[in-house]
Amino acid sequence: MNNFSSSQLIDRFGRKVDYLRISVTDRCDFRCLYCMAEEMTFLPRAQILTLEEIYTISQAFTELGVKKIRVTGGEPLVRKDVLTLLNKIGTNLALNELVLTTNGSHLVQMATALKKAKVKRINISLDTLNITKFKAITRTGDLQQVLAGIEKAKQVGFERIKINAVILKNRNHTEVCDLVQFAVDQAIDISFIEEMPLGIINHHNRAETYYSSDLIKKDLASHFSLIPSIEKTGGPANYYNVAATKTRVGFISPHSANFCHTCNRVRLTVEGRLLLCLGNEHSVDLKHVIRANPGDMNYLKQVIVEAMKIKPKQHEFNLNEHPVILRHMNTTGG
Numbered sequence: 001m002n003n004f005s006s007s008q009l010i011d012r013f014g015r016k017v018d019y020l021r022i023s024v025t026d027r028c029d030f031r032c033l034y035c036m037a038e039e040m041t042f043l044p045r046a047q048i049l050t051l052e053e054i055y056t057i058s059q060a061f062t063e064l065g066v067k068k069i070r071v072t073g074g075e076p077l078v079r080k081d082v083l084t085l086l087n088k089i090g091t092n093l094a095l096n097e098l099v100l101t102t103n104g105s106h107l108v109q110m111a112t113a114l115k116k117a118k119v120k121r122i123n124i125s126l127d128t129l130n131i132t133k134f135k136a137i138t139r140t141g142d143l144q145q146v147l148a149g150i151e152k153a154k155q156v157g158f159e160r161i162k163i164n165a166v167i168l169k170n171r172n173h174t175e176v177c178d179l180v181q182f183a184v185d186q187a188i189d190i191s192f193i194e195e196m197p198l199g200i201i202n203h204h205n206r207a208e209t210y211y212s213s214d215l216i217k218k219d220l221a222s223h224f225s226l227i228p229s230i231e232k233t234g235g236p237a238n239y240y241n242v243a244a245t246k247t248r249v250g251f252i253s254p255h256s257a258n259f260c261h262t263c264n265r266v267r268l269t270v271e272g273r274l275l276l277c278l279g280n281e282h283s284v285d286l287k288h289v290i291r292a293n294p295g296d297m298n299y300l301k302q303v304i305v306e307a308m309k310i311k312p313k314q315h316e317f318n319l320n321e322h323p324v325i326l327r328h329m330n331t332t333g334g
Contacts, residue, residue, distance in 0.1 A: 008064045009304070011311040019068045019235070019265035020061045022054060024082055026270045028075040030103050031139035032125070034166055034195050038139060049272045051085045053290055057268060058089050060300045067096040074270070077106040083113050090118030097121070101164070105141065107149030111156045121160045121233075122153055123191075128165075128172045129182060137171065150186065162189040162250070167216060168209040176216050177223045184247045191237050191250035192216050213251040220249070235265070254278075260314035266307075274304065276311040284310075 009017035027042050028035075049057075058069055069089060076082055090098050097120050104124040107114075114122070126146060128134050134143040153161050163183055167173050176192065183190040194213060220226060225243035232239070237250030260277075267275040272287025284307040286300070293299050 008301075009061075009066070009308055011308045013311075013313055015261075015263055015311075016065075017264055017266055017308065017311075018066050019070070020058065020066045021070045021072055021265060021267045022058065023072050023074065023268065023270045024051075024054060024076045024085065025074040025079040027078050028073055028103065029078055029105055030075065030141045032127075032141075032166075033137055033139065034168065043271055048270045049268075049287055051079075051081060053272070053287070054268070055085060055088050056290060056297075057286055057300070059092070060297060060304060062092050062094045063297075064301055064304060067094075068099065069095060069097070070099045070101060072101045075103050075105065076100060077102055077110055083110070083117060086114065086117040086119060099123070101125070103138075103141065104146035104149035104153075108145070108152045111149070111152045115156045115158060120158065121162070122158050123162045123164050124150055124153070126150075126163045126165060126179070127167075128175055129178055130172075130175070133172060133175075150188070154186065154188070160189060161186075162191060164191050164193060166193045166195055167211045168195060169211040171209060173211045173215070173219075176219050180220060180224060180242065180247070180249060183249075184242055184245045187246045189248040189250065191252055193252040194254055213253040216251070224249075236262075266311070274307055276307060277314075280312045282310045282312050
């Protein structure tokens with residue numbers, strides 16, 4: 001079997017993959033209407049990767065040159081013993097960044113431990129500052145609990161804290177200025193995300209609720225001066241600095257400004273699929289690989305390297321068609 005040096009993950013379009021997003025659970029204590037159905041059937045334990053299997057796969061990726069790992073869910077902090085996994089990944093000296101995406105509901109209890117686990121940055125989902133709308137969007141969430149979690153994360157002192165807001169027309173699009181002002185007041189960052197058509201949902205028509213990044217920028221222009229930034233965080237967002245503040249505003253625009261030509265990331269789903277693109281089903285079953293070949297790190301790395309050959313050129317999202325991607329965002333990893 002081959003010996004591998006670092007920086008092996010190059011796809012057939014010449015893109016270097018150095019960023020892995022890991023979903024550690026499909027479960028969540030919220031039921032956000034754009035993410036999942038109100039009544040969900042979650043995967044049985046036998047079908048999901050163990051924490052040890054996730055760690056083994058993360059090690060393989062870092063040995064192949066991955067420098068950034070983001071842990072996601074579902075809600076990652078509801079996974080039992082997830083801190084054990086984070087502590088192990090955080091000790092990997094080859095890794096530049098261990099980061100986390102969360103809904104914020106467990107940060108009051110867990111922020112300190114996350115910082116000790118060497119989590120550098122945290123993204124927190126927050127689509128509205130209105131209590132009634134927050135309950136409507138999340139179905140089960142508590143806005144005050146999330147706001148307290150943001151405050152706790154600030155006290156702990158992560159390198160950066162960022163809000164992620166999915167904007168839906170006639171749901172929360174009138175709040176974009178309030179959300180940026182909140183970020184400015186808290187001296188944190190914010191990214192606005194165009195909704196991605198993953199999974200079948202019945203609560204709204206995605207074509208009708210679509211609100212583009214350009215419209216958000218237009219709304220913000222009457223209240224804030226946004227200065228284009230060359231800074232990147234390794235993800236798909238294009239950033240602007242809010243003049244005279246410490247806050248950056250990012251725009252993730254899968255529909256209005258396709259970012260696939262710069263894609264440097266792949267995803268490990270909770271059931272062990274290596275997903276090569278968020279908007280396509282090109283994948284490799286790494287759970288089968290490691291369970292059929294226990295302890296064979298070289299073979300695992302060979303499979304990962306070969307998988308780069310099927311990474312597609314771009315996603316093909318179409319808001320006017322029935323979703324061709326039936327998996328919900330909670331199983332994919334946010």
